[in-house]
Structure formats: C-alpha cells, structure tokens
Amino acid sequence: MKIHEYQAKDLLKAYGAPVPSGYVAETVEEAAEAARHYDRCVLKAQVHSGGRGKAGGVKLASSPEEAAVLASDILGMKLVTKQTGPEGKIVRKLLITEAVEVKKEYYLSITGDSTRAGLVIVASGEGGTEIEETAKTNPEAIIQVPISVNAGFRKYEGIDVAKLIGLPQELQKDFIKLLDSMTRLYLEKDCSLVEINPLVETADGKLLCLDAKVNFDDNALMRHPELMELRDINEEDPKEYKASQYDLNYISLDGNIGCLVNGAGLAMATMDIIGKFGGRPANFLDVGGSATTEKVKAAFEILLSDPNVKAIFVNIFGGIMKCDIIAEGVVQAAKEISISVPLVVRLEGTNVEKGREILASSGMSIIAAADMADGAHKAVNAAKGGI
Numbered sequence: 001m002k003i004h005e006y007q008a009k010d011l012l013k014a015y016g017a018p019v020p021s022g023y024v025a026e027t028v029e030e031a032a033e034a035a036r037h038y039d040r041c042v043l044k045a046q047v048h049s050g051g052r053g054k055a056g057g058v059k060l061a062s063s064p065e066e067a068a069v070l071a072s073d074i075l076g077m078k079l080v081t082k083q084t085g086p087e088g089k090i091v092r093k094l095l096i097t098e099a100v101e102v103k104k105e106y107y108l109s110i111t112g113d114s115t116r117a118g119l120v121i122v123a124s125g126e127g128g129t130e131i132e133e134t135a136k137t138n139p140e141a142i143i144q145v146p147i148s149v150n151a152g153f154r155k156y157e158g159i160d161v162a163k164l165i166g167l168p169q170e171l172q173k174d175f176i177k178l179l180d181s182m183t184r185l186y187l188e189k190d191c192s193l194v195e196i197n198p199l200v201e202t203a204d205g206k207l208l209c210l211d212a213k214v215n216f217d218d219n220a221l222m223r224h225p226e227l228m229e230l231r232d233i234n235e236e237d238p239k240e241y242k243a244s245q246y247d248l249n250y251i252s253l254d255g256n257i258g259c260l261v262n263g264a265g266l267a268m269a270t271m272d273i274i275g276k277f278g279g280r281p282a283n284f285l286d287v288g289g290s291a292t293t294e295k296v297k298a299a300f301e302i303l304l305s306d307p308n309v310k311a312i313f314v315n316i317f318g319g320i321m322k323c324d325i326i327a328e329g330v331v332q333a334a335k336e337i338s339i340s341v342p343l344v345v346r347l348e349g350t351n352v353e354k355g356r357e358i359l360a361s362s363g364m365s366i367i368a369a370a371d372m373a374d375g376a377h378k379a380v381n382a383a384k385g386g387i
Contacts, residue, residue, distance in 0.1 A: 255280025296329020
C-alpha cells in the first residue's frame with residue numbers, strides 16, 4: 001500500500017526524523033491560508049507518483065496571493081508523469097511547506113534485500129529528481145549497505161554510508177539518528193520501502209527530509225489497522241481496490257485477455273503461455289485456494305470492467321480449490337452480469353467432472369479447453385475475433 005508524501009513525513013517525524021513543517025490543503029483558500037505561515041513556500045501535488053515537479057505539480061510561491069493562483073492551477077489538474085502513464089492522476093490535495101535553501105542533495109532509502117534475507121540501505125551523494133537517470137548512467141554512485149533484520153541498524157553501518165556518499169563529518173551524528181529512525185519505522189510498520197529523496201543539507205548546515213515515500217507490505221496490513229486510515233482509494237486502480245475487498249490477488253496489465261486462475265504460480269504460467277501464443281494478458285488474477293462463489297463472481301466483474309478485455313481465460317487446477325465451485329461461480333456470474341466476451345475454460349483436478357457437468361448444463365456459450373496450452377491458444381484466437 002502506498003501513501004501520500006505528507007503522510008510519509010508525519011510517520012517519519014513520529015520516529016524522530018527531521019521533517020519540515022507543512023499543511024495539507026484541498027482548496028485554494030486553504031492553500032492561501034497555509035502560505036501565510038511562510039515567507040516563501042512550496043506547493044506540492046499529493047499524488048502517488050514520482051516526477052511531480054517535472055510534470056508541473058511542484059511550484060514555488062512568494063506570497064499567499066501567488067500561492068492561491070498556483071493552487072488554482074494545480075488542484076484538479078491531471079498530472080501525467082512517467083510513473084502514472086498517459087492516464088495521469090487527478091490532484092485533489094496539496095502539501096504547502098516552507099521553501100528551503102539547499103546546499104546539497106542526497107538520496108537515502110531502506111528496502112528489502114531478498115538476496116541476503118534482510119534489509120539494505122540504498123544511498124547516493126547525487127539525490128534529487130535525476131536519481132533514476134543516475135542509476136542508469138552512473139550506477140557506481142549508488143551504494144548499498146546490508147542491514148541484519150535480527151541485529152537491526154548499527155552505528156558503524158551509518159558511518160560507512162555517510163563516508164561513501166560524501167556526507168560532511170559534522171552531519172554524521174544526525175545522519176545515524178535518521179537511519180535508525182528509518183529502520184525502526186520499516187520494521188515496526190512492516191514497510192516495503194522507506195525513501196527520502198532528496199535528503200538535503202540546508203544552507204545553515206542541517207539535515208532535512210525534503211521529500212519522502214513510504215510503502216507498506218499489503219500482506220501485513222492486518223497487523224496495522226491504523227495504517228488503513230491512510231489509504232486513499234482515489235489513488236488506486238478501482239479494479240485493484242475492489243479485488244482487495246474480496247481478498248483477490250489482482251494486478252492490472254496492458255493486454256486484452258482477462259485471466260482468472262487459482263494459484264500464483266499457475267497464474268504466472270498462464271500469462272507466460274498466453275504470451276507464447278502471441279497474446280497479451282490483461283491482468284494477473286489469483287482467486288486463491290479457498291475462493292467462494294461470491295469471490296469468483298467478483299473476479300468476473302473486475303475482469304469485465306476492463307474495456308480492453310476481449311476474451312477471458314479461466315484456468316483452474318483443482319486442489320484445495322474445487323472445480324465445481326469455480327463452475328458454480330462462472331454460472332452465477334453469467335446470470336447476474338453480462339459476459340459479453342468469449343469465455344475459454346480449462347478445468348482439471350478435484351471434482352473436475354462435476355464442474356464440467358455444471359458448465360455443460362448451464363446453457364452458456366463456453367469454449368472448452370482440453371489443457372492449458374489449448375486454452376491459451378483458443379483465448380488468443382478469441383481475443384483476435386476468431387474461435
């Protein structure tokens with residue numbers, strides 16, 4: 001789960017990180033009032049995307065009147081960045097914060113390290129808006145220092161990072177405190193990323209988290225009900241949000257073949273075999289091993305809400321998930337919603353004969369598949385307008 005910059009800063013501040021003051025505004029009037037707290041302020045569009053400045057979502061104002069004019073331009077605009085894609089995101093909130101005189105920018109983050117089964121500090125002395133380009137053109141400028149999950153962050157690791165990114169020695173003590181705060185936040189809140197970009201040295205010689213991003217592990221949110229209050233469904237794909245309500249694992253893709261599969265491994269294999277036959281999956285969708293008829297119906301509603309879907313491939317290998325449950329879900333979905341695209345179904349495993357019988361007697365127009373490859377081939381042809 002992602003949250004907004006102002007929420008990430010609030011969390012970091014709660015853990016002792018140096019964060020500039022700021023006010024959230026949802027109207028022009030609120031933005032102007034917030035600007036009265038500063039001689040100069042920055043208006044920052046609050047959307048779940050990087051690259052906001054280049055897209056026109058970050059502006060500098062020297063007075064409340066100027067802040068009002070800029071806020072009227074930014075609020076309600078469709079912000080298009082590399083991360084949002086051409087569909088962009090509508091700006092509904094602004095963060096109004098003090099303009100800071102910056103001496104030097106750094107990049108600093110903590111994320112998971114699957115190769116070492118721990119965490120890793122990722123840092124650079126070349127932070128800011130061009131960090132992605134730095135990673136491509138000058139990768140040696142990005143350093144990594146592993147952290148043990150069991151031992152936690154240790155002071156010498158912070159000293160190593162500070163030296164590697166060229167941080168002045170007089171700032172090392174505050175830098176170590178910051179890394180300790182970030183690590184505690186990451187571990188205690190089950191994060192998947194805690195990122196500060198840029199971390200800046202101000203003109204008066206202080207460290208400040210000028211921008212921040214915090215993402216959480218969706219699978220651990222049950223342990224943190226307080227974090228769910230930070231969720232902004234306006235920033236999420238409506239299909240992915242609905243899937244989360246039914247405990248379905250769904251990710252939107254840019255293809256035209258909707259996939260309904262049980263099991264993450266089988267779902268990935270299904271997408272691969274669709275690609276092998278020249279097709280493009282429209283999604284990853286794992287209904288899980290204990291899906292109910294209600295979940296299957298919801299899965300169909302999600303697939304059919306995507307206008308790009310030209311065919312649906314149901315690929316079920318019944319183990320814990322029984323084929324007859326899937327078949328009942330398919331039939332119920334067809335009765336309650338209009339399945340207006342070709343439907344290819346491959347069933348195998350527990351109660352497969354019963355499942356096939358339910359489908360055969362339903363009166364539905366179903367393209368039966370003998371096996372996984374046959375189903376993928378037929379789904380690709382169906383999406384192209386063939387059988």
